[in-house]
Amino acid sequence: MASSKTPSPSHAHAAQLVAARASKGITGARAICFFNNKGGVGKTTLVANLAAQLSLNLGLRILVVDADPQCNLTQYVLSDSEFDSTYGDLSASGTIYDVIHPLSIGKGYSKELPIRKIKKFGFDAIIGDPRLALKEDLLAQDWRDAKAGGTRGLRTTFLFSNLIERAAQDYDFIFFDMGPSLGAINRSILLSADHFVVPMSIDIFSLWAIKNIGQALNVWQGELANGIRLAEDPSELPKNRLKDKKLGFLGYVTQQHKEKSENKVTRVVEAYNTIKSKLPQAVASVLKGYFPSPSFNPHLGDIKHLASLAPKSQTLHTPMITVTLKGSYTLTRSQARQIYESIAERFFENLAALEYKQRSARN
Numbered sequence: 600m601a602s603s604k605t606p607s608p609s610h611a612h613a614a615q616l617v618a619a620r621a622s623k624g625i626t627g628a629r630a631i632c633f634f635n636n637k638g639g640v641g642k643t644t645l646v647a648n649l650a651a652q653l654s655l656n657l658g659l660r661i662l663v664v665d666a667d668p669q670c671n672l673t674q675y676v677l678s679d680s681e682f683d684s685t686y687g688d689l690s691a692s693g694t695i696y697d698v699i700h701p702l703s704i705g706k707g708y709s710k711e712l713p714i715r716k717i718k719k720f721g722f723d724a725i726i727g728d729p730r731l732a733l734k735e736d737l738l739a740q741d742w743r744d745a746k747a748g749g750t751r752g753l754r755t756t757f758l759f760s761n762l763i764e765r766a767a768q769d770y771d772f773i774f775f776d777m778g779p780s781l782g783a784i785n786r787s788i789l790l791s792a793d794h795f796v797v798p799m800s801i802d803i804f805s806l807w808a809i810k811n812i813g814q815a816l817n818v819w820q821g822e823l824a825n826g827i828r829l830a831e832d833p834s835e836l837p838k839n840r841l842k843d844k845k846l847g848f849l850g851y852v853t854q855q856h857k858e859k860s861e862n863k864v865t866r867v868v869e870a871y872n873t874i875k876s877k878l879p880q881a882v883a884s885v886l887k888g889y890f891p892s893p894s895f896n897p898h899l900g901d902i903k904h905l906a907s908l909a910p911k912s913q914t915l916h917t918p919m920i921t922v923t924l925k926g927s928y929t930l931t932r933s934q935a936r937q938i939y940e941s942i943a944e945r946f947f948e949n950l951a952a953l954e955y956k957q958r959s960a961r962n
């Protein structure tokens with residue numbers, strides 16, 4: 600697909616990024632988590648479709664981890680028969696549960712990562728598992744120990760750092776889709792990732808959610824830094840955590856949630872615009888400390904309501920950019936292609952800005 604088209608700006612950017620890294624001897628994936636403690640804001644759809652854009656169209660190697668016990672991403676990307684055969688009985692194997700379970704019974708990190716290919720989306724995945732919710736308590740308990748520098752607590756908290764470290768050499772990016780909570784699983788992912796993206800809907804609840812995210816991150820990063828300082832056994836820390844790593848904010852994506860019917864269009868647009876105009880200020884007031892420069896533009900793009908293309912792509916288990924149906928889908932598919940192309944382009948711009956800042960801070 601990629602080879603038949605004129606290279607797009609994001610192609611050029613992706614190639615530059617890979618080349619710039621290689622020239623500095625930097626290898627290994629960047630771990631990006633997509634997080635908002637508010638649900639239904641388009642996280643899963645964004646993760647699956649952006650990952651598909653980067654892998655199918657830009658040739659990047661992507662691993663997607665479904666870390667939401669609701670497993671919506673898994674349901675989206677697996678065929679109905681794959682889904683049924685995996686979750687047909689309660690002892691499903693080859694899921695994220697295999698990563699966390701050995702640790703919870705004191706056997707340390709899992710031996711193999713249960714990675715599988717998702718052909719239609721072009722990426723690899725570690726699929727989700729409803730039983731992940733049962734491990735929330737383990738992570739919560741061990742967090743107390745981690746804050747005090749306890750070996751067991753840090754090992755549990757760094758479960759996802761360990762996963763990233765082991766998969767890093769095989770991928771350009773590792774994406775995490777997450778459930779909508781500020782709970783222990785999500786804390787552990789946020790503290791392990793390199794950067795985060797906040798998908799948000801244009802409503803007042805998102806203004807509130809962004810505040811919660813900012814506050815929680817500040818507290819957790821402070822507590823973890825303390826735990827690392829006090830670590831009983833620093834050799835237990837994953838290698839990618841030895842440096843005092845700070846999570847980078849790659850930006851936010853807005854999502855127009857409701858379809859705008861013609862007769863309601865003026866009122867809806869007015870209401871959206873009022874909230875939309877407040878978002879940049881709300882994001883900056885909470886997350887400015889994460890901006891790599893004062894001119895950083897965290898808005899990665901706006902995803903319009905793509906009508907029935909979204910549910911259609913779910914039932915076909917196919918990314919929106921490759922749904923082949925004609926009729927009204929021709930227009931929405933082409934809109935989806937433009938949207939994801941443009942988000943990918945902004946994603947690389949912001950990634951470059953963040954990593955430039957992080958490198959100069961280190962030197």
Ligand SMILES: Nc1ncnc2c1ncn2[C@@H]1O[C@H](COP(=O)(O)OP(=O)(O)O)[C@@H](O)[C@H]1O
Binds near residue numbers: 641644645902909
């Ligand atoms: N661009 C879009 N156009 C239309 N519907 C969408 C779009 N993005 C997401 N949706 C729908 O909105 C609902 C919530 O999206 P989802 O990605 O599951 O959000 P989250 O993961 O934040 O809960 C889903 O039913 C999805 O099909």
Ligand SMILES: [Mg+2]
Binds near residue numbers: 642643644
């Ligand atoms: Mg979701």
